[in-house]
Every structure is written in C-alpha cells, then in structure tokens.
Amino acid sequence: MTIPAEAESSVDVLVIGAGPSGLMAAHGLARAGVNVRIVDQRPAKVAAGQADGIQPRTIEVLQSYGLAERLLREGNQMHMAAFYNPSPNGGIVRTGRTADITAPSARYPFEVTLHQGAIEAIFLDSMAAMGVHVERPVVPTSIELSADKAELKDPHSHPVKVVLKCLAPTEGQPETEVVNAKYVIGADGAHSWVRKSFGISMDGEQTNYIWGVVDIVPDSNFPDVRNRCAIHSTNGSCMIIPREGDKIRLYIQLTDTDVLNPETGRVDKNKMGPEKLMEVAKKTFYPYTMHADTFDWWTIYIIGQRVASKFSVNERVFIAGDACHTHSPKAGQGMNASMNDTHNLIWKLSHVLRGWADMSLLKTYEFERRKYAQDLIDFDRKFSALFSGKPRTSAGGDGVSHEEFLQAFQTFGAFTSGIGIHYAPSPVVHTQHQAHARALVVGQRMRPHVFVRAADARPFEVQDLCPADTRFKVLVFAGDTSDAAQRARVQALADAVEQGFYRRFGGAEPGKVFDVLAISSAPKDKVDYTDLPPVFRTHWSKVLLDDTDMFARVGGGGYDAYGIDKTKGAVVVVRPDGYVGIVAPFESIQDVDDYFAGFMKA
Known part of the structure; x- marks a missing residue:
C-alpha cells in the first residue's frame, strides 16, 4: 500500500478523546455550527462497562440538547436506596430505605444507569446526523502552542499545531497529518497526553481504598437487588448499582492481601479476577445468596483524588473530564462531571468563534469548573471514607454508624445530583439583585x-x-x-x-x-x-x-x-x-x- 506524504489542515476546534466529555464537546460544538473534529486512539467505541450513572442535573443537560428521551428509554432508573449493616446474629440486615436522590427541585428525581458505550452511542448517532464522526484509531504525537502574544490574542489565528498519526490508514490516506487549530480540547482521560504535554500537574493524593467492580446478571435472593444499595458488613463494604435489563454492577471493597503484589506494592490484576471478586461478595452478602455464571466487565482500582493545577493553557488549549479531575466512582460523579465540563465550555467557545464575545470569556471555564472539581474532591474524600470505613456494630463503639452514613448520603444529595452546582460571581454571574x-x-x-x-x-x-x-x-x-x-x-x-x-x-x-x-x-x-x-x-x-x-x-x-x-x-x-x-x-x-x-x- 502506498501512503502519501504528510497532510496539513486547519480547524476551529480539535477534540482529542472520544469519551463522554469529548463527545459532549464535539456534539455541542457541531450543533452550534462550529468547524470541529474529534479523534480517539481506540479503534471502536466502548462495548461494555466503564462509567454508567447519569445524575438528575445531567439528564436535564442532555434534555437541553434533545438527547434525554433515548437515555430514559434505554436506561434503568434508580428511585430508591437501601442500606444494610452488620446483624447482631451475623451477616447483614437492612437498616433502612430512602429516596435515591435528595434533591427536591430535580426535574428528574432519579438517576439513570446505562453502560458507557450506550451513552456514547447516543452522542455518536446524533453527531452522525450532522455529518461529524470520530476519527479512529488516531493518536496525537506532538502539540505546539505559539508563543506569539499577538497571535494568541487574535481570535482568527490558528496558534495550536497538532501532529496526528493514523494507526490504521486506508489506501491513499496519509499516515500523519498536521492540524492547525484555533482551540484544542484535551478530553483524553486520567492519563491525559495533552495535560502531560504542557506539564500540568495533578494535585492531590491516592487513598488506601481498593475496590473491585463487576457487571453481572445475578442469581440472588437478595430483596433489594434492584435498588441502589450501600452495604456495610464485617467482611467489608459493597454497593449495588442496578443497570439496564436484569444487569447489576457490584462495587466490592478489597484488602491489600487480595490484590497487592507484595514485591512492588502495586495492584496486580493477576491476583484477582471476576470469580474471586464474587467470592468476596458472597461473604459480604451473607445470609443472602449472590451468584453469577458470566461477567460482562470487571476491573480493580485504587481511589485517587486529584485536581489539575490548571484547566487551560492561554485559553487556547483546554483539558476536561478525567484529564483534570479523578476521584472514586461510587458516588456516580465521573462521567457527569466530565460532560458538564465541556457543556460549560461549548457556548463560550461558540460565542468567541462567532465574534460575539471577547476571548476573556474563556477564562471563566477554568474559574467555574476548577472550583467545582475541588469541591467534588472534598466531597469524595468524605464520602469514600464513610463508605470504605469500618461499620459500627453493637459490640464495638467505633466505626461508621448507619445514622452517620444516612445523614451524609442525604446531606450530599444536592451535590451528587448536580442540582446544587453553584458558580461564584464572575463576568458571567452577577448577584447584586x-x-x-x-x-x-x-x-x-x-x-x-x-x-x-x-x-x-x-x-x-x-x-x-x-x-x-x-x-x-x-x-x-x-x-x-x-x-x-x-x-x-x-x-x-x-x-x-x-x-x-x-x-x-x-x-x-x-x-x-x-x-x-x-x-x-x-x-x-x-x-x-x-x-x-x-x-x-x-x-x-x-x-x-x-x-x-x-x-x-x-x-x-x-x-x-x-x-x-x-x-x-x-x-x-x-x-x-x-x-x-x-x-x-x-x-x-x-x-x-x-x-x-x-x-x-x-
């Protein structure tokens, strides 16, 4: 196959990464008539697993783009939460049920769960109708931002140069391409190449909490298998997230000996698999049964809570989603925070590109979303500690009580639902009246x-x-x-x-x-x-x-x-x-x- 020489092109906005944050950006910008391209290194969209929870505010946002109807049709709705704690007789016992979401003003007072691939498909299909498609498998190999101040201040300039490499070029397609962009959005995940290319640090720390995740169709006599459940047992903690169809997701707390390699001190996936995760889960669910024959998806992770030191470089290169904040997935914030990052940025970029707004408007993206990310990490630190902490039993006075956990669950409701997001005074927020x-x-x-x-x-x-x-x-x-x-x-x-x-x-x-x-x-x-x-x-x-x-x-x-x-x-x-x-x-x-x-x- 003959591969032609390097190509060169120009674009208003180049989005790197086609996860939920990047797709929200590309979809919203295309809908606004912006010349946008989106690339991703994965050869295909996510098939199963990954993020799966859509919060009430995010449903409202998707509705504002005309995308909520399909989400509500395909997804599962979580209306009730149940809580289990150690029983005096051994095993676990239910200590209460409550509304899954504590947000009285929510238009959609529930969460929707649907696997990430199906959520991405909602964006991909809508983008396809506008003639925009994810280019894959494509990776950026270099990025260069002009140091010329006049060029950076010129709204019509293309000061960002990105070299893209196609990993599977077709006949006649160049293997590499130089893209001259007005703006770049790095929505390329927790290990963001864009973030690292500009030396942006991630500030925060890693916790000692290790969790396994497995997606199954359960064979179980557990009565709350179709509700969101927070389970504290003497064997560790577990969470149930009911999903589309008959599927559920289990989050299972693990110990160091379960998954850490004693020589490296790092998580070793070879020490754990879905079958072993289910063995841990069965002990946690006793006296109820929990069994599965097949596993849709599984993973292991250590909770890290970090925020990027900055979310943009000269208001020309932006990072969004996991590229600028990481935290535990159990409160269902990752995908929601990520999509709402670029939802915040879409209209600001559109107004500047049309010449309606001054480029200074773009400074409010970092101002609003970084403060939110810091609040999210503070919340996640408290929530993860409560969830991963030892439960209080009738025999021992220390540990987390059901009342403490329930109060925190309800107090944090406005935050977890997204309904309570509050942007501080700025050029686009005036509070005087x-x-x-x-x-x-x-x-x-x-x-x-x-x-x-x-x-x-x-x-x-x-x-x-x-x-x-x-x-x-x-x-x-x-x-x-x-x-x-x-x-x-x-x-x-x-x-x-x-x-x-x-x-x-x-x-x-x-x-x-x-x-x-x-x-x-x-x-x-x-x-x-x-x-x-x-x-x-x-x-x-x-x-x-x-x-x-x-x-x-x-x-x-x-x-x-x-x-x-x-x-x-x-x-x-x-x-x-x-x-x-x-x-x-x-x-x-x-x-x-x-x-x-x-x-x-x-």
Missing part, C-alpha cells in the same frame, strides 16, 4: 417549572424553552399585564431593552443571540399575547402565563416558587448552559446591559 428572584439562585441552574402559553393555554416546562442552542434566554416576568399601569411599566422596559443590550449586542439579528420570553402573572382568561410589546413577543409562542392548564393539573405558582413579586415582576437572564447569569428589577435594566458589556462585543 438576587433579592428580586429569591429562589432563582444566580449561579445555579434554572429551576424547572411548568407555565402555560398565552396564545393557546398549552403547558410547557420552562427548561424545554431554554435549550442549549447558544442563545441567552431573557425571561421577562412581566407581572400582572391585565393591569394598565403594569402594562405601561412593561412598555417602558421593552423600550429600554430594545435600545440597550438587545440591539447593541444582538446586531441586525438579535434573535440569534437572545431568545426573549415574557411570563405574565395574570390569569389565562384575561390575557391576550398581543398585549405584550413586540420585543417581548417576537413570535406568538413567546408569551407565557403563570397559570394552570385548562384542567388545573399542572402549572401555576411559578412566581411564588421563584420568589418573584407578582405585581412588579423581574428580568431573569439564563445563560446558554442553563445557569442563571443575572436577575434584575425593571428599574435596573441598565445593570443587565452592563452584564453583557462585561464580555460581549457590540
């Missing part, structure tokens, strides 16, 4: 609620009206628009919006940058959508009401739920990633102008 929407926390995601459309009384979940389409959603809570005096206030606000940020940063087609929705507190029998000024009803579907549907089954109570005054109203700006950026009273609309002026180009 928080009091005008007390329960819509600036820096947190837009809370779900059902409103009805004024034109036809059809109910809609507000999150579905705020998709991840790179537009800022400007929600105008217009108050009681059946009152003439309030309509005059709304008209004055509309004039200020038109003369302010809407035209200043939206240009000739502001609808491409801003999606404006008006939400009236007046009842459906008193409102015409045509009552609202044109800028607040650019389409008949853009006017909503805080009222119930025609049969009073859903809707209503939104102003109260959000802590907004029903007569005065407020303006709420939701970022393209679904997080509240600023709230303001009508009279302070200038502060919304100033908010956008902080990072957008007129």
